[in-house]
Amino acid sequence: MVCRYVLPATLLLGLAHATQALAESTDVSAMALSPTQIPAMDAVAAASHCQGGFLSSFAHQYALDTHPSADGTAAPARRAMDAPLSSPPFPGAEWQLGGVPAPIGVPDSNAQYPLELALSCTDVGQWMQRHRIEVFGWVTPSLNLSTSARSNYPLSYNTRPNRFELDQAVINITRVEDTVQTDHLDWGFNISNLYGYDYHYTMAKGVFSNQLLNHPAPGQPTNGKAYGDDPMLFYGDLYIPWVAQGMVVRIGRYLSIPDIEAQFSPQNYLMTHSILYTVDPYTQTGILTTTRLSKQWTVQFGVNASNDVAPWNHAARPSLQACVRWVSSSNNDMFYPCINNWNRSDYNYNNVQMYVATWGHRFNDRWHMLTEAYRMYGRQIPGYGPDGEPGVAGSSPYPGRAAEFGAVNYLNFAMDDRNLLSIRNEFYNDEKGQRTGYATRYSSHTIGLTHYLSQDIELQPELRYEHSYDANAYNRGRTNWQAVLLLDAIIHY
Template sequence: MMFKKMLPFALSLLLLPVGSAVAAELAPVAHVDVSATDLADTPSGAPVAASGDCSRGFVSRLAAAYREDAQPASPDAPVAARRGMDSPFSSPPFPSAEWQLGGVEYPVGVPNENAQYPLEKALSCTSLGHWMQDNRIETYGWINPSMNLSSSDHTNYPLSYATRPNRVEFDQFLFRIQRVPDTVQTDHVDWGFHFDDLYGYDYHYTTMKGVTSDQLLNHPRPNSALNGKIYGNDPMIAYVDLYIPWVAKGMVVTVGRYLSLPDIEAQFSPNNYLLTHSILYTVDAYTNMGVITTTKLNDQWTLQLGVHGGDDSAVWDDTSRLTAQACVRWVSKSNNDMLYPCVESYNHSRQTYNNLQEFVLTWGHRFSPDVHMLTEAYRIYVRDQSLATDPSQSHAPTGVPGYPLGEAPDFPLGHNSAFGIVNYLNIEVNPTNMLSIRNEFYNDQQGQRTGFATRYSSHTIGMTHWVTQDLEIRPELRYEHAYDFAAYDAGRSHHQTTALLDAILHY
């Protein structure tokens, strides 16, 4: 019943970014001779897609675009030129066709691989749509509800993002507008930008201190699974790009707020192999604000260097600290292996809001185009947690072996460390289905990251089924265990079993 109530709400959210367009048609090209203008380059007698028929209204074109995307893709569709090795995987069914590289839309030399989603198709007959196409500006997004059944009653944490147990949740409504720089060409400087606005329950994890963070930090909810307003808004990504082709084999300079670099997993639902996230991901950095350069040295090596204001802190917030960032990615000539060591954050400063010192290594191996695995290991720590002055910071973990729940002593001075390792095995069943199996081990030595000083393991299997290009369904089953302290269900259980299902509707 709750899911039925959620569905019309989700569909109404889908239409929000185009509501004004539906009413006013965004200055449509209403009386233009379609055959003479829009179809000038179309061979005589060639059929016209209903989504591109400018005699139809906006809503009719939008509906037609969804119907067209439900048809199988043409195997003869042209492949965009690229400057480098071929894509190692297929997407779909995998969330990406490329080896991971944070901080940029695509590795230097890889063309824009975004699909044209229904909103862009429906806008194509408007003056706004024409202007966006002429300037290579894209707009699209998704809505993402989920539901879960859990053995826990109070909270699923540190499972994320589905923290509230046994309910339907509205996770993400994301609106995106962007321009991807053309890094395949080498004859001129190009530019780009990226802006994402996220609304939903998942803002609890993505929020940056100093950027609409009052929704989370200044609205205490002592009886809720997480602090803050239930649903909130986060302008998650806002940066500009400058592509300079003459530095090595091409450099992209990114300035603004961008996703943290090294994780296998990402903040956005469509970019993940599974519905839920590993514990490693739950408690590490989410976004940075600063400057990062991504330089292609050759087809095998890419170098990233940057500075930012500390993890999850805006540069203007008093919790921000000048922080160094350096990563290098190597891909074998066979395209079967990838190594991505990364110093995500290092500044030698005391803990403030989330001032992590983070060192990450990711290894990817492709057994075949249909089967690959990704393994990530990291060590993170904060310095002098007990000296934190920010009111949102705890001075003591929730649970430590040998102490009653909530009565542990303050964190000791010095390094408050945690480390972990996670492995993904990803299998393409067919062009519309993939399986992913995730196993991880995590050791929160003093409880600074999760609140409980304990070792964890988690084991997850999930499937992504592409109903159409615009709709993904993801069932998942997860079991996890805390070895040294009853860390699950707010300190009531040593283990947790969860069954989940979500849907991602692209627009």
């Protein structure tokens, strides 16, 4: 299944090596990226990047981005608190807030990558620029070496051990609403399509889910085709400036709003995901409102079709969401508790009740940490009632409740403008084994580096060790521990 992807992936990795060589020849080590935005091209580069046709402009931009000029433009206006973090090297500059492109009052901070810049040389691209429509994406190939031979699960997303994988090939088409201004309505939208192995985790039932649910694949860690396509996001936003200090109404399929981690590669501190994140909700489809009460307080309320289910699917269950986010006046602390999913229905395709909170603390400009904990459970889950075989998940002849608790901490250090060091430690208790397949407590410990070769290419080496305490939960039940060395490349286009 993977052989068909080896050639394009090899070309992509070759592009990364070529770009690194070019960067070294132009003394990139003496250059630093801007902390909150990508440097603008100088006048000569701006005049030359459209020469030679679309494909030539696209390829030339990778070379230009290895040695960008200093950015002399003023920072865009904002009516929010100053950005607490530097991005790069951190994956984002703002404290966590789901459900909006950025906290209300923060300007659009999407970088311009080679595809968008090459398109700007065309009539279509110039029309898109006039209407603030952006297009960009990335490809994420990866490699892992594991002590397990059969499966890396519950490590994610790289569950298949000792192999090269195409994790993600993503394209985004978006318009970001202007929430800095307060005198008129504005609108935005986002369409994001993901192809790759990671679709195993992002898929929602009722949205091309037959790829995963209707194609059994013996020997795979999950059923379904090894590689699939998921139209992960499709939503529209309406910004209403006159409600409190601004409200954004989102309608469509959007990312589940809590969590330190995210589905998309560039939005994460580390390459792999915590067990806590691996088994919680990924997307929801419905209506969500985000309202800024002040610079420090934001509230969110929503109605959706339950977790990872389309409203038109028979498994949909009307559910409520509610969150509040507080940021200290010093901007050094953030607290974000959420009821991520609540209803009175029994379990049906990931219909779990979830209560979660995240705390962030900034020590200084280089160091900060993020801690998340949740309680999650499902009602009347088949196989999880009384009289089951001890330690065997789903062995009861009766339905019952199954619950889990998890906590994870990230400690993040900006070594310089191009290098980020992250350390993640977590504890997870799958009380009846409903989420991971094993009724056991887990711990996992991960250290990883994010290195920016340029604004277009990131490398993420990582080392991870994990342990299960009450059952052999690794390598498909053969051992109680696992160590994995991994590397991925995020190649933006």
